[in-house]
Amino acid sequence: MSRQYDKLEQCYAYYRSLTGFTPKVGLILGSGLGGYAKNMEVELEIPYRDIPGFPVSTVQGHEGKFLLGYIGSVPAVAMKGRVHYYEGYPMEDVVLPTRLMKRMGIGILFLTNASGGINRKFSVGDFMMITDQISSFVPSPLIGENVFELGERFPDMTHIYDRELMALIERTAQEEGIPLQKGVYLQTTGPNFESPAEIRMYETLGADAVGMSTACEAIAARHAGIRVCGISCISNMASGISEEELSHLDVQAAADRRAGEFERLVTKSIGKMGKGRDGYEDKDL
Numbered sequence: 001m002s003r004q005y006d007k008l009e010q011c012y013a014y015y016r017s018l019t020g021f022t023p024k025v026g027l028i029l030g031s032g033l034g035g036y037a038k039n040m041e042v043e044l045e046i047p048y049r050d051i052p053g054f055p056v057s058t059v060q061g062h063e064g065k066f067l068l069g070y071i072g073s074v075p076a077v078a079m080k081g082r083v084h085y086y087e088g089y090p091m092e093d094v095v096l097p098t099r100l101m102k103r104m105g106i107g108i109l110f111l112t113n114a115s116g117g118i119n120r121k122f123s124v125g126d127f128m129m130i131t132d133q134i135s136s137f138v139p140s141p142l143i144g145e146n147v148f149e150l151g152e153r154f155p156d157m158t159h160i161y162d163r164e165l166m167a168l169i170e171r172t173a174q175e176e177g178i179p180l181q182k183g184v185y186l187q188t189t190g191p192n193f194e195s196p197a198e199i200r201m202y203e204t205l206g207a208d209a210v211g212m213s214t215a216c217e218a219i220a221a222r223h224a225g226i227r228v229c230g231i232s233c234i235s236n237m238a239s240g241i242s243e244e245e246l247s248h249l250d251v252q253a254a255a256d257r258r259a260g261e262f263e264r265l266v267t268k269s270i271g272k273m274g275k276g277r278d279g280y281e282d283k284d285l
C-alpha cells in the first residue's frame, strides 16, 4: 500500500474517531465564500491542524477547517480554506483533502474559486460555470505510485464536469435570476499573477478564466469516481485584458462583494443534489 494511502487512512481514522457523519456533497470554498458557514446547519467543525498529516494552508484569508452539516437537507462537508500548490506542498498533498472527502462518503464535489477573466465578453463580478479545464501547466496530482484503492492508473477525463450537475446549476441560476457565464478554467502554479503575454497565450489555447487552484482537485476527484461541478467568480480581468495591476487584496475584495449571490447560487444548487429531491437524483448515493 502506498505512503499516500497510509496518510489518507490516518486522516480518515481521525475523522471517524470524531463522528459517524457521512456527507454526500463536498464543497470547496474559494475566495469570497469565506463566510459560507452561515448557509449551513453546521454540526461539527474540524480544524485542519488537528488532523494528523493533513496539509495546513498558510495563505491569509484561507483559514482552514472542515465544516460538517447540512446544506438544505443535504448532508455536506465544506472546506473553509484550501491548500494551494504554490505553498510548496506536493500535488499529492494538495489533493489529499479531496481524497479524504471521498473517504468521508461524498459522491459529488462542488468546486468554487475566484479567477481572472480572459474571455473579453466577461466582466468583473460575473460567475462562470466551469465546463472544462486546462491543467497542462501544473503537474498532475496522479503522478507517482497509483492509489488503486481510489482509482485506476489512467483515468478518462472526457467529461470532468458532470453534465447533469451543470444542467442543474444552469437551471438553478435561471430560477434565481443570477446571470451565469460558462467557460474553460486554466490552472497555473501561481503565486505570481500572469504576464500579459502569458494571458494572450492562454486565450489562444481556449481558456476563459485563469486561477491557481481547482483543476488538480477536479482530476483527483474524477480519479476517485466523484462527480464534479464548479463555479468561478471573475474577481478581476486577467493581466493585460485590463490595464489595471493585480493585487491579492483587490481580488479578495471583488470576490467578497459578490459573496451574497455566490452563496445563494451554491446553496440552492446543492439543495437539489439530495437523493430523490426535485431535479436531480444521484443514482450512486
Ligand code: HPA
Residues within 6 Å of the ligand: 114, 115, 116, 117, 193, 194, 210, 211, 212, 235, 236, 237, 238, 239, 246, 251
Ligand atoms: N490570475 C490567477 N489567479 C487568479 C486571478 C488571476 O488573474 N484572479 C484570481 N485568481
